[in-house]
Amino acid sequence: MTSIPRRASRPVLAAAVIGTFALALGACGGGGGSGDSGGDESVVIGYTGPLSGGGAAYGENVQTGLQMAVDDLNKDGLEVDGKKVTIELKSLDDKYAPSTAASNAQRLADQDKAPVVVSPNAGAIKAIQQINDGRSKFMISAYTSDPAIVQSDNPLTMMIPPNFESYAKPFTEQGMKHGGKKLAFLGTQSEYGQQWTKAITDEWKKANGKIGADNSIDYATVSDFAGPVSKALSEKPDSIFVGGPSQPTALIMEEAKKQGFKGSFLVMDQAKLDEMATVTKLKNLTNSVGVLPVKEYKDPGTKDFLKHFAEVAGDKKVATSETALNYQSIAIIAKAMEVAGTTSDPEKIRAAVPDALSKVDDKYKVNGFPTEISDQGHLVNPDLDITYLNKDEKYMKVPVDQVSDTK
């Protein structure tokens, strides 16, 4: 053993450990809403999402939208059943783990009496659906495009974004039109990425296209995209399916163009073309089909929302549908509380959503505002568009025929 005398400086160690914890706690506790209540009554809207770890950027985008809506609604003043109500957003970190999300949701409903809990991930929502209609009742404001969450017939679920299956057909048509019949897959290996891969494969085959090998990669662990891109291009595809988080997707498309790819890209809805343009030049992203950027929407509140977003998040960040759609949905929920005349009964609030939709103030309509809610609880905007980013770097709108949520 070593000759060093054994007088390990325990106080120093203890101080270091305590200091570390204190700093770590300080660093983690940045999120969450403030707890001051100015009105007669206050209501908590709960949020459980990934606020640390790999999904943190996504979780924060959602949180920004929620917080912006809460701030705006409080400024306008919300009145429920004759009383002034202040909304408070309470956020908890679930690190993308469904089990943590479920216990967070339970905590928000029990301790904070939240009538509504927001969750931005299909797995977590499925877990929360096990507990929101039993002993404790609360509504789930569900931000996922996976239709499985409305197929489960949970009476207190409100699904916010469009069903991703609606995109498969127009993506296939546009992809073939601007590329060709042969498709290569370079999507992400996440569960959602695989669902997309399957949906596109089915549509592409239906349109008599040819499918190459599945080169899906894990966008989070691959350190150099050049290899997978070279491999996908070696099959000489006319179109490539890509998509995961925006920024790595942008790098893959840039690399493909650098290696001489001239065909079209099908960009999964998780990646947003305008957000991708923050890490590469827009010309590296052209000839691609994707979801329409928020700034291309012509809703009455879009312009002011973008201005407000730039003040909150800085002008380097791009407002995506994660932020915008959650902003809208909180306004819908607040209006539903007003219509239902209660902040505590989730069943009445959910039942008031159809009436509330037409009463929401124009300023909260920012990203294809829904005009109806399906019986299963899916908010629907009948005029859904996707976009084709052409070679002149212009976003062209392409209308979408939405598919049914039922299996």
Place this chain on the structure above:
Amino acid sequence: MTLFIQQLFNGVALGGVYCLAAIGLTLVFGVLRIPNLAHGSLYMLGAYVTYFFLTTVGVPYVAAIGIAALVLFVLGVLLERLVFHPLRNSPHTHHMIAAIGAMFFFQAVAQAIWGADFRRMETPLSGSLHILGAEISAQRIVIIVTAIVVLSLLTWFIKRSIHGQTIEAIEQDRTGAALVGINPAMVSMLTLGLSALLVTIAAGLVSPINLLSPTMGDSLNLKVFAIIILGGLGSLPGAIVGSFALAIAETMTSTYISSAVGEAVAFVVLVGVLAIKPTGLFAKAVQR
């Protein structure tokens, strides 16, 4: 054939990055006898500090990597002094717990300072070279060249300089080295500092072809552990051979079998080595 050459170059460039990261880890294991699980987060911090000097302060690319490497050297020294040194007489599990704590701490700090968003580091090096029909970008050539230069310098440092020789002496026999007047505490600090410096160079080189995020070190962490176990814990030649072998195996299986298999190769190798030859390819005399 072109695809093969293209992927070979991609594999060698990736190997250079793995190598710079793995060498430091194996040195730390040799001297401190601890698996530094915070190594990947030092890599992540190295990338962010380089990004800070390059983008926010505005110094040139190479200087940014240099300054960041020095900053991380100091951080490595502090990590040894404040976290591992006080635990030197505790059971080994304490080191691992402390290292994991440091890892989460560094990630939380990075997220607090730079946010959870992906960031892109622009490099002044653009353009590419055509070799035998394959297209190799300038950045990848720089990675390969830098890896070779840094490894040569490191070998010279360890074999020829007094401070470097003390590292090797401690690796070989801690008590004996202490008896002839080498201060193990100093050498431990120097080694962790050096490992942080090397991993920062790796991070600075790879960042322009990838993205920065607070969790970018996680996947690298697992791979470099597989590498040093493959090469033999504490062995420098083992880490070098292991890095290039694993990187090339990874790119080639991704190319000719599938990407999913390519990502799994590191762990198949890891399990294989542990089952068949647990001491690794270049086993050092097992001490104590």
